[in-house]
Amino acid sequence: MKLELNGQTREVDAPDEMPLLWALRDLCGMTGVKYGCGIAQCGACTVHLDGKAVRSCVLPVASAAGRKITTIEGLSPDGSHPVQVAWAGIDVVQCGYCQSGQIMSAAALLSEKPDPSDDEIDHAMAGNICRCGTYQRVREAIRRASSTRSAQR
Amino acid sequence: MTFTRRDVLVSGAGLLIAFHVPRKGRAAQMEKKPSVDPNAFVRVAPDESVTVLLAHSEMGQGIWTSLAMLIAEELDCDWSKIRVEHAPAAPAYAHTAYGLQMTGGSTTTWSEFDRYRTVGAMAREMLVRAAAAQWKVRPRSLHTENGFVVYRTERLSYGQLAEAAQQLSPPASVELKPKKDWKLIGKPMRRLDTPEKITGKAQFGIDVQVPGMRTALVARSPVFGGKVRSFDASRASAVPGVEQVVQVPSGIAVVATNFWSAKLGRDALQIDWDVGPGAELDSGRLLASYRELAKRPGALAAAKGDADAALAGATRRLEAEYDVPYLAHATMEPLNCTVRLEGGRCEIWTGTQFHGVDQMAAAQVAGVSPQNVIIHTPFLGGGFGRRAVLDSHFVAEGVHVAKAAGVPVKVVWTREDDIRGGHYRPMYVHRIEAGVDDRGLPQAWKHTIVGQSILIGTLFEKFAVKDGVDAQSVEGTADSPYLDAVPARKIMLHSPRNQVPPQWWRSVGNSHTAFAMESMIDELAWAAGRDPLEFRGALLADKPRLWRALKAAATSAGWGTPPPQGRARGLAVHDSFGSIVAEVAEVSVDDRKRIRVHKVSCAVDCGQTVNPLGIEAQVQGAVVFGLSAALFGAVTLKEGRVEQGNFHDYRVLRIPEMPEVTVQILESDAKMGGIGEPATAPIAPAVANAVYALTRQRLRSLPLRLT
Numbered sequence: 001m002k003l004e005l006n007g008q009t010r011e012v013d014a015p016d017e018m019p020l021l022w023a024l025r026d027l028c029g030m031t032g033v034k035y036g037c038g039i040a041q042c043g044a045c046t047v048h049l050d051g052k053a054v055r056s057c058v059l060p061v062a063s064a065a066g067r068k069i070t071t072i073e074g075l076s077p078d079g080s081h082p083v084q085v086a087w088a089g090i091d092v093v094q095c096g097y098c099q100s101g102q103i104m105s106a107a108a109l110l111s112e113k114p115d116p117s118d119d120e121i122d123h124a125m126a127g128n129i130c131r132c133g134t135y136q137r138v139r140e141a142i143r144r145a146s147s148t149r150s151a152q153r
Numbered sequence: 154m155t156f157t158r159r160d161v162l163v164s165g166a167g168l169l170i171a172f173h174v175p176r177k178g179r180a181a182q183m184e185k186k187p188s189v190d191p192n193a194f195v196r197v198a199p200d201e202s203v204t205v206l207l208a209h210s211e212m213g214q215g216i217w218t219s220l221a222m223l224i225a226e227e228l229d230c231d232w233s234k235i236r237v238e239h240a241p242a243a244p245a246y247a248h249t250a251y252g253l254q255m256t257g258g259s260t261t262t263w264s265e266f267d268r269y270r271t272v273g274a275m276a277r278e279m280l281v282r283a284a285a286a287q288w289k290v291r292p293r294s295l296h297t298e299n300g301f302v303v304y305r306t307e308r309l310s311y312g313q314l315a316e317a318a319q320q321l322s323p324p325a326s327v328e329l330k331p332k333k334d335w336k337l338i339g340k341p342m343r344r345l346d347t348p349e350k351i352t353g354k355a356q357f358g359i360d361v362q363v364p365g366m367r368t369a370l371v372a373r374s375p376v377f378g379g380k381v382r383s384f385d386a387s388r389a390s391a392v393p394g395v396e397q398v399v400q401v402p403s404g405i406a407v408v409a410t411n412f413w414s415a416k417l418g419r420d421a422l423q424i425d426w427d428v429g430p431g432a433e434l435d436s437g438r439l440l441a442s443y444r445e446l447a448k449r450p451g452a453l454a455a456a457k458g459d460a461d462a463a464l465a466g467a468t469r470r471l472e473a474e475y476d477v478p479y480l481a482h483a484t485m486e487p488l489n490c491t492v493r494l495e496g497g498r499c500e501i502w503t504g505t506q507f508h509g510v511d512q513m514a515a516a517q518v519a520g521v522s523p524q525n526v527i528i529h530t531p532f533l534g535g536g537f538g539r540r541a542v543l544d545s546h547f548v549a550e551g552v553h554v555a556k557a558a559g560v561p562v563k564v565v566w567t568r569e570d571d572i573r574g575g576h577y578r579p580m581y582v583h584r585i586e587a588g589v590d591d592r593g594l595p596q597a598w599k600h601t602i603v604g605q606s607i608l609i610g611t612l613f614e615k616f617a618v619k620d621g622v623d624a625q626s627v628e629g630t631a632d633s634p635y636l637d638a639v640p641a642r643k644i645m646l647h648s649p650r651n652q653v654p655p656q657w658w659r660s661v662g663n664s665h666t667a668f669a670m671e672s673m674i675d676e677l678a679w680a681a682g683r684d685p686l687e688f689r690g691a692l693l694a695d696k697p698r699l700w701r702a703l704k705a706a707a708t709s710a711g712w713g714t715p716p717p718q719g720r721a722r723g724l725a726v727h728d729s730f731g732s733i734v735a736e737v738a739e740v741s742v743d744d745r746k747r748i749r750v751h752k753v754s755c756a757v758d759c760g761q762t763v764n765p766l767g768i769e770a771q772v773q774g775a776v777v778f779g780l781s782a783a784l785f786g787a788v789t790l791k792e793g794r795v796e797q798g799n800f801h802d803y804r805v806l807r808i809p810e811m812p813e814v815t816v817q818i819l820e821s822d823a824k825m826g827g828i829g830e831p832a833t834a835p836i837a838p839a840v841a842n843a844v845y846a847l848t849r850q851r852l853r854s855l856p857l858r859l860t
Contacts, residue, residue, distance in 0.1 A: 037568045037800050041799055129800060133806070136814055138808065
């Protein structure tokens with residue numbers, strides 16, 4: 001089947017029911033997308049499907065065929081997405097493992113709600129677990145990314 | 154971990170500095186392969202890059218940055234030219250205090266403080282001497298400046314000097330900068346690993362790809378200590394992508410072309426397990442048996458005076474029993490290990506905290522010498538103690554699978570494998586009897602602790618187990634600053650054994666001892682009708698560091714002023730890993746009796762700081778880790794089976810539950826302590842004490858649940 005992945009068309013040979021996560025990681029080499037739970041509980045596998053955040057670990061690859069898939073590798077060519085810039089400025093990451101998923105969830109939130117309230121941030125990010133406990137800086141970075149984007153408009 | 158600290162070794166074998174240059178540079182000592190020179194801590198290259206090699210693993214704690222700061226401080230190089238790599242497993246990288254290459258015990262920064270600065274100073278000295286030779290002037294007439302050696306108006310870059318400098322032998326001794334001249338140490342520095350970690354480029358063990366590699370999942374016994382009696386692989390082998398099904402000591406491995414096939418293959422295995430006596434384990438019954446044991450005398454961990462007589466003669470006697478459950482670490486990156494056996498070598502890619510031990514274990518399984526075990530260390534997706542495994546089980550298993558399969562293999566654990574895989578913070582019970590005087594101050598303290606020892610029966614036993622007492626089981630009680638003021642005291646320990654493998658878990662023994670100690674002290678304060686802060690002040694009269702931290706946290710939390718409607722505050726202070734952390738929690742309880750933590754005010758005295766921005770992150774993170782355990786964490790067993798399996802039933806803190814955490818770092822001349830773990834322990838008692846202040850219900854079991 002054909003996947004529209006990060007702006008390119010990729011042919012993958014996968015059974016329809018294989019979770020998109022494993023098609024991306026094992027067949028397409030997109031290892032920035034992470035496995036954390038396999039049951040849509042931790043958000044480490046978050047990617048964008050037609051611009052919306054989805055958990056790729058429970059999404060059959062066949063249902064993603066023909067739709068626009070964006071992974072952390074395709075969010076920006078050089079780490080310059082406002083969310084990534086804010087993440088670097090606030091020094092959010094620790095071990096880093098959950099951070100692709102956190103950033104993808106945050107980017108999807110801001111594209112839908114450019115100026116989210118604190119509750120909206122918590123709600124949108126509630127599905128992304130971080131065991132290092134970066135949550136406070138995640139909140140700060142999302143607020144900063146939001147205000148940077150507002151300032152640019 | 155709190156092994157006895159030796160003085161940090163500054164000099165000695167293995168402290169050589171390599172200047173990595175193209176092969177035409179022919180210094181004798183560099184004839185060995187420079188790219189894997191085990192003696193190298195820093196490389197200065199002609200392209201101006203300065204590469205720092207880490208003897209320890211970066212697992213989120215920020216040493217990728219803090220150790221580089223130590224070298225850069227003395228080397229006086231351009232910070233933007235710094236690159237960092239994990240060092241290989243080699244004797245040169247042995248822990249300066251423990252003598253074995255490892256990452257843990259909140260020791261990395263203090264144990265490397267002298268070694269990494271010295272390396273930086275030696276490298277700088279060699280660059281200066283190389284420049285002096287070129288200019289034909291005395292080295293003392295030169296100085297360095299941000300990656301250049303300077304003589305009057307002339308400058309040579311470190312890159313230009315790298316090749317000449319590597320011909321020189323390292324100086325026998327160097328002088329380190331006085332503190333007043335530090336430019337980096339103590340300044341907030343952003344992490345050097347951020348660019349990779351925000352773009353998905355950072356490689357973790359689970360991301361490793363080796364040519365010809367297969368992915369394997371292992372079916373392990375559903376009961377601790379169980380063995381395979383027989384198995385039928387026919388259905389598993391029929392799954393597309395499954396190539397082999399092999400038996401290894403830990404179970405049955407399904408080897409496939411990708412994770413998903415391996416998973417489906419493993420699901421299709423039919424295994425008859427000989428589960429053994431572990432099937433009797435039931436955490437409820439185990440807790441009841443621990444409570445019984447806590448009433449009986451145990452091995453003596455510490456004693457002064459006659460605690461029993463003092464208890465009998467006390468004005469008032471208080472008794473309390475505290476318990477904590479088994480806990481999984483639940484690192485975000487599940488365990489994994491990639492192994493390639495080829496040409497008499499065993500190559501391993503894994504996120505480990507235990508290079509020294511894993512290298513020996515792998516050598517034994519692979520049948521090669523330890524120096525032929527090459528460990529590549531990608532980033533660790535969290536550690537928290539889970540990857541410092543005394544029996545090297547996940548590395549040994551990886552080698553077994555690769556050996557049986559005859560191809561390079563990456564063994565991956567699922568989340569369920571991780572949560573059910575044991576190596577837990579053990580369950581513990583504390584029983585405390587205190588006798589108080591007419592001011593409510595304790596005059597007698599009898600304390601019995603029950604729980605599995607992590608170290609008995611391991612190669613660390615000789616360091617930390619004396620007269621049957623594992624120091625890590627009682628750390629934070631036997632040496633509690635509160636007990637110094639108690640004239641008659643006795644701490645006893647029972648270390649029952651069972652099939653559940655115990656493991657270090659962020660803050661180790663302190664994760665339960667701080668809960669028991671700080672809850673009991675709080676109970677005494679309330680029983681005496683005294684303010685919990687003022688009461689602790691009376692007990693800590695001659696502990697100025699603890700008292701200062703406690704007062705700082707309390708002041709920042711607004712202690713003594715009324716909290717917002719429906720909220721209350723609780724506090725705790727604990728001394729562990731050489732650092733003192735005080736925390737004040739502000740909580741409320743909702744109509745469904747759920748505890749909500751709104752604010753945590755922390756004050757930290759960890760001695761000299763290296764990177765305050767990293768310290769703040771570690772304290773915030775440790776609070777989150779401790780809060781997950783305080784509010785949710787419990788692994789329970791029924792008929793030997795772990796009842797939890799994933800994040801839906803092994804709950805951890807999520808962002809809506811995140812309190813506002815403030816961190817004050819106190820100026821301190823004290824000896825440098827650790828920072829990864831110490832803030833974990835005080836949060837559970839701080840929250841429990843706040844819940845008591847709010848509800849007058851004393852919660853003595855973790856996780857905290859109101860009834």
